[in-house]
Amino acid sequence: MNTLELYDQAASLAAMGAWSCDLESERLTWTGGVFKLFGLSVEQPLERQSIVELYSEQSRELLERKRSHAIETGGAFSLDANIVRPDGEERWIRINAATRSSGGRARTLYGMKQDITEDHTRWEALRAMAELDPLTGVGNRARFQRFLDQPDEPTQDDVGALILFDMDEFKRLNDWWGHSAGDACLAAFGERLRNAFPEAQLISRIGGDEFAVLLPSGKTRRDTEMEVGMRIGSLRSPILYNGNLLPIDVSVGLAFVSKDTELNPKLLFEAADRALYDAKRNTSKFLVCS
Template sequence: MKQLNSANFNAATSANLAHRLGSLDLFDRAAPLVPIGAWSCDLANDRLDWTDGVFDMFGLTRDDAPEREAAIERYSEESRELLERKRSQAIENRNGFTLDASILRPDGTERWIRITAATRGSNGRTEMLFGMKQDITDDRRRWDLLRAQAECDPLTGVANRYRFQRFLDQPASGPVLDDIGTLILFDIDDFKQINDRWGHAAGDACLVNLADHLRKAFVNAHSVSRIGGDEFAVLLPSSVSRAQTKAELQSLMARLLRPIRWNDCLLTMQVSVGFAFASRGGKYNPQTLFNTADEALYCSKNRKIFASD
């Protein structure tokens, strides 16, 4: 009976081993189909171990022993900071993380990789990080294209309200606000009358013309957005001074007074403008900044109305 049990045990062990070897062989054969690789980092000495797939992602040869200090320099600054923060949290809390990161290969090409990490340790102490890395560059490009299409106004080619709303939804302490200097709002006066008199195609020509002028006038803008039917918003970086902003606005407004040639007609278009300067250091509420600029725009329109009475 013991011999039978031993034979059964040996048979089961052999079957298990064969199954595992078969699975490993299947993994080895399937791995080249997907740009993926495994990695580990011994926290005692920061030693890295990579499979071939990771070397390929980083554009390195197998002869180049991966050193963590050199590898981490391949990440973009933003990705590097995020990776270090997630890594420290994982080590402290003994849990895993997932991160999409940008790296720069030695040949100068940028790649996007998805890092999946887990921890291993003993006695309540994390001793190793390990996981998988997958090249997601093509997926990222497709996603960026879809997002750009979703955030673009199809008529004028500038950003749409959805894109601008992302700015308004930023918390008062959000990092995006640190580099915002000025918000400028533009609105076409009596736009409905243009549509009523000349037709919507003429109105569209005015919108396209204004968008083109804004793009050319504010080449350093974070964004130029169409946020309403005939209303546009421009977000300028903090590097553009207030004096420079006012000078550019004066020059732009003069150019906007020129008639627009449409079919065999010359269309005249007047534009009102309102702007607000962000407080230094990014300590402000985006919605409050918008309300201030919108109030200035309203006052600009009223001055024109009173002047024509």
């Protein structure tokens, strides 16, 4: 057994393999471990376009962007990507890539691909636990902060508007009925938000009695304003607690992502927060940032 055969067999055991792509012809070369990772037969002809189609849309966009940059600069990149194999099984892979150049031009892209599905699943479960508000069942401030700090998640095209909710007179409710009653109201309000906005990209409790709802794009401003206004009524109805109806009222601030500029999550949050502040001083208690 030669060195290459030994490497290929050992890499296959570790669910990894080597690959290369001739950039002029786009011809792919894989070791057996990569075929196994993608659920393909080693006899199957490799066409890059059909392989790229196995990547999820978001992973495919990231791959093409990083690949193009590496080719242009003669550099390297790494990427954790999501694929769906021909048998329907979803996997996560880690790609490490580098370029080989001659004459000042990148000629070959090559590297390693490794199956990281189990590690990714464990990590996502831990992150979900760390980013979940245990009282309300929605995301916590850390989860919302990740949106503020990483605008690519969700992607810009997915974000249409941000709604901020503030429960009015919540301190008085706690003082009058007790903190257990306050917790019951928060839990019920979190559930109501999930029911009222099933299409939301993200629902988070971002403060003691303040919540954020991130809506997807695709609807007009007018339609979104009308739908939000109609759903507020169900959020404000009293909550039954130990045989008593506890009053719930909220102020609401709504801000939209501008179609003319790139998404800036922090500016979007500031706009919604201004609308919320104005709403708390307004009898309608629902204002849209102009």
